[in-house]
Amino acid sequence: MNAVDWLLKGDAVTSAVGLALLSMSVCSWVVILWKTWLLQRAHGDVARSTAAFWQAPSLMDALGTMRVFDREQLVIPLVEATQITAGGTLASAGDRSQQLTRVLRDALHGVLHKLQSGQVLLATVGSTAPFVGLLGTVWGIYHALIGIAGAGQVSIDQISGPVGEALIMTAAGLAVAIPAVLGYNILGRFIGRIEADLEGFARDVRDLLISQPADRS
Numbered sequence: 001m002n003a004v005d006w007l008l009k010g011d012a013v014t015s016a017v018g019l020a021l022l023s024m025s026v027c028s029w030v031v032i033l034w035k036t037w038l039l040q041r042a043h044g045d046v047a048r049s050t051a052a053f054w055q056a057p058s059l060m061d062a063l064g065t066m067r068v069f070d071r072e073q074l075v076i077p078l079v080e081a082t083q084i085t086a087g088g089t090l091a092s093a094g095d096r097s098q099q100l101t102r103v104l105r106d107a108l109h110g111v112l113h114k115l116q117s118g119q120v121l122l123a124t125v126g127s128t129a130p131f132v133g134l135l136g137t138v139w140g141i142y143h144a145l146i147g148i149a150g151a152g153q154v155s156i157d158q159i160s161g162p163v164g165e166a167l168i169m170t171a172a173g174l175a176v177a178i179p180a181v182l183g184y185n186i187l188g189r190f191i192g193r194i195e196a197d198l199e200g201f202a203r204d205v206r207d208l209l210i211s212q213p214a215d216r217s
Contacts, residue, residue, distance in 0.1 A: 014143075017136035017169060024125045024132070025176045031118040032183040039190045042072045042115065046194055049075035050201050074111050074194070078202050081107035082209055097210050104202045111198060115191050119184060126181035133173015140166025 048069035056062035063079055070076045081103040141163055 013139050014136060014169075017132055017139070018172075020132055021129060021136075021169075021172050021176050024129050024180075028122060028125045028176065028180040028183065031121055032179065032187070035118050035183075035187050038072065039115075039187060039194065042074055042194055043190070045070050045072050046074055046197050046201075050197070053079065053201075053205075072114075074114070074198065075201065077107045077111055078104060078198065078205065082205060097206075100206045100209055104206055108198060108202050112195055115194060119188065119191070122180045122184040122187070126177050126184055129177035129180065130170075130173045133169045133171070133176070136169030136173070137166050140169060 049066045052065040052069055053062040053075070056065055059079065059082070063076065066076055066079065082100060144163055144166055
């Protein structure tokens with residue numbers, strides 16, 4: 001009996017563990033491939049958008065030019081957040097420096113949340129998949145031993161076959177967890193670099209707008 005037959009002929013717990021590992025694997029690879037494509041685009045978008053901003057003659061011209069390059073909408077929200085309108089609310093209270101700090105911080109949090117999407121799933125799969133596989137192994141060994149005990153005579157072949165098939169679940173759990181952990185760490189490094197670029201850009205924009213009159217934007 002191969003692993004597939006063993007899984008299909010298993011009980012509800014065995015089938016549930018196998019389906020859970022399969023679902024984790026599919027979700028992890030979808031996130032890894034999607035995030036790799038997204039971060040490659042985002043890295044180029046941020047570089048081109050920030051360059052277009054500093055080459056533009058005014059803030060409004062910069063926004064128009066950046067819309068061509070910022071396909072993932074990572075830099076434009078930071079610039080749009082600086083368009084502070086006057087009003088009688090607490091949001092408009094304080095000097096211009098305080099207002100710019102607040103709106104840029106909020107916009108930056110929104111952008112970083114977009115970049116971080118999917119990372120929680122990879123971390124969850126990487127940390128739980130080995131234990132899910134271990135659960136399947138323990139359950140399979142338990143049922144294998146029950147079957148062997150009811151068979152009367154016991155030989156090494158009767159033990160090694162069912163136990164070896166049950167151990168496949170542990171290997172499956174590791175096979176699901178390892179790509180998720182590697183993906184989380186590698187993608188996290190790329191996200192960190194983009195975050196650093198965005199934070200530096202937001203700080204530079206804040207310093208620029210503080211140094212010039214509010215009506216010049």
